[in-house]
Amino acid sequence: MHRIVHISDLHFGTEHPDLLEPLRNAINGAGADIVAVSGDLTQRARRHQFRAARAFLDSLAPPWISVPGNHDVPLDKLWDRFFRPYARYREVICEDLCPVRRLGPLTLVGLNTVNPHTWQRGRIGLRNVRRACDTLGEAGGIGVVIAHHPFNQLPDSGKALMRHATAAAGALAECGAQVILTGHLHQWRADPFVTRQQDRNLLQVQVGTSLSRRVRGQPNDFAVLDFDDAGVEVRRMAWFAPAFRTADLRRFDRIGPEWRRA
Template identity: 35%
Template sequence: MSAPLIIAHLSDLHLGAHVPESVASIADEVAAFHPDLTIVTGDHTMRARPREFLEAAELLDKLPLPRLVVPGNHDVPLFSPLRVTAPYARYRRWIGDDTPVARLPGLTALGINSMPWWRWKSGRVTRAQTVTLRHVMGSASPHSVRVLALHHPPFAGGLARLVGRARLARAVHAARVDLVLAGHTHVPSVRRSRHGPLVVIAGTATSYRVRDIPRSWTMLRITRDAIEVHERFEGEPGTWHTGRVVRHPRHVG
């Protein structure tokens, strides 16, 4: 890897429960870092209404290309027959594929849909998805950065525990994933998983549904030896600054 790879990681936009100034500023804020890839890990809307999807699509179109985007639990209709009959139809119409792949020089990224219609809030990863993970990452070059993106934190415990967590952990290890990106909690965090990859959770980028932490997004700078995580926080509405910077050696356990 001759030059650092830059990934912009946003999550939990929640259009419909958003702050207009944050929405107006976020695209230029992200573009200033010239990311090689922009990843958005779900909850683009508040209640999966058509108007919200239209607003979300407009915002996503302003973010730098290429983009890799996955759905979250709020992107499935809540009180509607569509939750059963066509839970992802609106998402696919306005946002796109819910199992996207991005291949760039030195980087392979896969997004998976971790929100089944039959769960209220928490997620699930299927056996078929882990097979896809192994296949996609198996086709990556030996020195390529391998990135997995999903909405739900993959190794959370308790009530937030992911169905299929054990099979995902095995697949992540076998596929030599470097980096797992997720959202859902609205609280940014960085930690090394005991399964090997660095797990980075992004906060909410544009919603007023914060958890005692300002709105934020995450910029990742990846070199041959390390992954730097720069957490960008909003101060006054529409103004952003770097808060915490965390640097981890790049390796797979």
């Protein structure tokens, strides 16, 4: 069995200080092989916010892999936003915006879905999809994609689906992606969805905000994913003071190309 902890939308700058130690303890006590961070590490892409986020990540026991979110590019510094949007992220967090990690049969592929020219709505570029597909095709096994913006969302999400999401999801499913880890909406969701291009299914696990005070009617949370030969168990860990506790537990089995909830 291989275990991934999935966190997102830390938003250092609007973080809840009382949650820092409980979140660190919960993650370090989970026995995970790796922590996947799906963007929005900061609130306003300030250097001190990135440093606080990096210090938190480095305090975790497991290794981590991260991608940027839309809050990780400058909003109010237009020169930086348009001409060097990822400079501070690369300086403090990670030079690679689309990192790759291998964990036994799992291949984790990060995708940068940020569009610096718009504030909220993301986009997924064809070049990044092709590179992810090359990696997944070579690796085989179980492909896990990490991205900030969801590839599929409910109509009441309140935000526009990122550009090219459906086509990109179809291409990723075709080349070996099975699970997508996302954030952005500050809402929990763990469900399979079928792309329009073919009948292969993707399982999207979308966590809310793990640290920010900017919750949207849901508690702060993160996910623990346990992969085995038959499928994956997804556990939602939500904040119920004074600790993060199990709020939802779902089992998904892989039947041929399809995910089915047990």
